[in-house]
Amino acid sequence: MAKIGVEQGLTNVQQALNEKGYDVVPLHNESDASGCDCCVVSGMDSNVMGMQTISIEGPVIEASGRSADEVCQEIEHKLNL
Numbered sequence: 001m002a003k004i005g006v007e008q009g010l011t012n013v014q015q016a017l018n019e020k021g022y023d024v025v026p027l028h029n030e031s032d033a034s035g036c037d038c039c040v041v042s043g044m045d046s047n048v049m050g051m052q053t054i055s056i057e058g059p060v061i062e063a064s065g066r067s068a069d070e071v072c073q074e075i076e077h078k079l080n081l
Contacts, residue, residue, distance in 0.1 A: 002079055005036035005056075007063075013040055016068035017075070038075055 003023040006014045017024045017040075025036060033039050033056045043064030059078040063071050 002037040002075075003035060004075060005033045005039040007039075007041045009042055010040060010063055012068040013063055013071050016072050020072060022075075038079060040071055040075070 001021045001023055003025060004017055005025045005027045006017065007027045014024050014026070025032060027033060027039060027041075036056050036058065038058045039056055039060045040063050041060060043062040059075075061071060061074050061078065066074075
């Protein structure tokens with residue numbers, strides 16, 4: 001199953017992904033994202049200066065304002081599962 005990095009504080013998303021059998025990795029810093037197929041972030045730390053550091057090649061999904069099920073559905077869609 002896919003390895004999904006989940007930002008701290010998104011416990012409901014972590015639990016939903018675990019229940020679906022995903023390998024869930026907590027994201028404490030950018031280096032934790034290496035090796036992940038996809039990452040889920042809260043969106044609270046939006047980049048206001050327009051600079052980006054790409055840590056993974058896969059999709060990054062913003063969970064702000066979405067349910068855990070909606071996030072899981074987008075992950076499955078993005079990863080074509």
